[in-house]
Amino acid sequence: MISPHTRDDIWYTLLDVDREARYFNRISVRYGKIGNAVRVALFVVSATGAFTLLNQWPWWIQLIITIALGVVLAVDFWLNPGKTSIVLHSISVEYKRLEDEWRELWNDVNQPDASEDDIREKSRHLKQKMSMIDARVRDSYTGLDDKLNEKCADETYQVMANEFNVEYPS
Secondary structure, three states: OOHHHHHHHHHHHHHHHHHHHHHHHHHHHHHHHHHHHHHHHHHHHHHHHHHHHOOOOHHHHHHHHHHHHHHHOOOHHHHHHHHHHHHHHHHHHHHHHHHHHHHHHHHHHOOOOHHHHHHHHHHHHHHHHHHHHHHHHHHHOOOOOOOHHHHHHHHHHHHHHHHHHHOOOO
């Protein structure tokens, strides 16, 4: 028989891992879009700059285009959205794999022959994996979008409530 404490620990960690997978998937898509916008802006500003030089527009237009190019390059260098998107996507994939393992453990918890010691050992092992992913997050991502995080948590609760027939207070 599995103790209520162990059941709750596994359940809430499963919810947390699902939320993390959703969050980092969405934030990686956001950085991908930023990267694409920066590339388009670089192209437009560079092409406009080249066109300006060929047509010898006034110096102030050339100055504005040069400043715009510098700003776009600085944003690209500072955010590095392409690389960030790839890293965050790989983190979301790792969380999704970990979520699958937590789901399996949750199913094991609900088996009549489940052993408290076995479940706790598997839980410790999965928490070690989770801490390694969390360390990658700390190394790769410093921001947190609270609204997106809340949205992902709400989606997690809704999906899990439907899938596992659990009710959550509003």
